[in-house]
Amino acid sequence: MEDAVVQERVSPRAGGLPAGASYAELHDAFLRHTPSDLADILLRLATQLRSGRYPAGRPYRHVNGFTKIVISEQAAARLTLHYWPAAPGAPDDISRPHDHRFAFSSILLGGSQRFVELAETGDSGAERWRSFEYRPYLRGRIATVTTRGTVGLQPFRTVDRAPLEGYYRTSATVVHQAVTNRAEACVTLVLRGPRERRTSRVYYRPTEPSPRGGLQFGRRIDHDEVVRQVDHAHTLVTTM
Template identity: 35%
Template sequence: MSTTPFVVAADQSFPRLVAEALRGNDSQPGLAQLEAAAEHIRASRRAFAAWLRDLAADDTAVAEIAKRSYWHPNGFAKIVLHTGVEPEFRIRLHVWPRSETPSDGESNPHSHRWEFASHVLTGTGMHMVEFAETAEGGRPYQRYRYGTDPANPAALVADGEVRLKRRGVPHVQSGDVYTCDTSIVHTVRPIDAGLTATVVVQGPRRTPTTVVYCEPGESDDQPNVDLTEADFGKLVSELLVSLDREVAP
């Protein structure tokens, strides 16, 4: 797989270059193309930082990004920087701000309706636990379906009690690329309490619903919180300081 850095021309935007990495024989990128795009972002950190700086300076872009982004209930930001149509993809930025203790991250085991590849842009890295349903052993969970209620697509709909067992504990270090398909059920959290950010290249939706698991007694009412334009500006400013330090000659 080639990891040749992008050369950013004046008439090409960074998302257009990511789209080029995604294009193959199919207009809908698969996991291999998503991984290639994430690898290109890893090889083009300076260009990504420049694009991020341009976005933060554009009031219209900031307003649009804030509308489609939010704070996860566990205190990290899920930011949609770009949406593409042909090929269909999204560039997302997940940011865990500095804190006194490590974030719980996405602590409920869950799967995704789409495949993705992510790159640890800054921070020590990510700790993940992958799960599988089992008839014996493991721990009990309440299973929910996400995306089944047309009136409220974000609602969690109860789908029975199951048991989950651990099947793997992958660690993704700073600078690494991680891929995930729709069959993976996992939890994700930053390794430490420092500023941590990942760039996610998300492919097209493959399934209408996905699963989320909650421990017995845990509430399924875990609403997201709006991300403001000021939030975006603060997070990007802190991230750029970190990136500038890392890519300085």
């Protein structure tokens, strides 16, 4: 099945978003999605995958532990499904502190997750982190990494989430960590806006090896496993 899969561009309507709209309009439409709308989006995605088509690029395992599946992409926005597989007995998955080159909003479809937002500070009591600037090229296949120095990070807000209740929204300037419980699978639907700058920041503890630039490879996911994950996301939405 792997060799038969093709990548194709599809109408943004395939992701439930009106074509040719601004990010503000797309964001409003995203937040109006009902559980039934979300289920329809996932069902269409699963149908496309079963027919051997990827809507907008091959899914891959992101460095932060989730499967990333692009559902729809246009100039003003990108809609993606993020799926963290269950790992009973494993500790919470805590991403490195980071920001983004764009604003985004996220709906929790199932599982347990919260966000911790942090700010750089000169307070001597704050935990120390090494800060790096990340600049991708060629749709993220190549990146440069520049050291910014050591800074303190201080948490200032925690955002708890509940499946299909509200959404998490952040700007391109907020540093945060996603804390994902691994007792069961966790699934989010994410709408990101247009790129606002060329670089983003990521923070490593002083004892961790430095990130490397050059070629960036997300781990490939078996096609059948991607289908199973999308099916499970659909089940979560329809049985909540």
